[in-house]
Amino acid sequence: MSYTPLRQPRLADVITERLEAMMLEGSLKPGQRLPPERELAQQFGVSRPSLREAIQKLAARGLLVSRQGGGNFVNDDLNSGYTDPLLEMLTRHEEFHLDLLEFRDAMEGISAYYAALRSTPADKAILIQRFEELNNGFAGKDPAAEAKLDAAFHLSIAEAAHNVLLLHTIRGIFHLLEQSIVDNLAFLFAKPDSRSQLMKQHRALLDAILDGRAEDARSRAHEHLVFVEEGLMEMARAETRAQRALRRAQGSVTSA
Secondary structure, three states, X not given: OOOOOOOOOOHHXXXXXXXXXXXXXXXXXXXXXXXXXXXXXHHHOOOHHHHHHHHHHHHHOOOEEEEOOOEEEEOXXXXXXXXXXXXXXXXXXXXXXXXXXXXXXXXXXXXXXXXXXXXXXXXXXXXXXXXXXXXOOOOOOOHHHHHHHHHHHHHHHHHHOOOHHHHHHHHHOHHHHHHHHHHHHHHHOOOOOHHHHHHHHHHHHHHHHHOOOHHHHHHHHHHHHHHHHHHHHHHHHHHHHHHHHHHHHHHHHHHO
């Protein structure tokens, strides 16, 4: 019986795969600068020529970009998976915001579920930090700034789920997510006690994840988004009533 000879993988290929895996799992983020070659070679325990070859491969694939005198960076374009013109239009048409909430309900519910099952102590520390930043941030005074903290909290849940497809799907719509939250908060903050309700929902979601209660975490994510959706629907109904009243008023003036 003859056997096919085993091929020893080239060291540069092994380094390439390691760096790609770090990008997929979120350890290396779009726009992040890689450590200097000497430091990175020491961390991996490899020679600088092998590391340099791996970096060149990743640059050829469009995953890394080199800046003169500035080192090597993860390509920013990896953060823009949902930037075609159709999806950009979604940010300008309020009637599609409910569609985005339904999509978030599906994605963030399953992210919360897996985060409760898989989050590491390091993940939990980041989740707590993001929650505290949101809780102690702008206290409802700046919806745009608070939306960034809100979106960062939800993205940290996706990172803690340890599913690369979930992570990159949610990261890909991050700019849509931020804009959606800005619009939602601008309306919700006009209602008494709405921010305290939102923070209670975020706290309940965080606690379920930290305690490893997967189904409860999914339910808390769903309840949070249902609250936001109901608020938007209430706003839409109020606008419809206002438009009807305006038309009636204009009709009365015209007939007079």
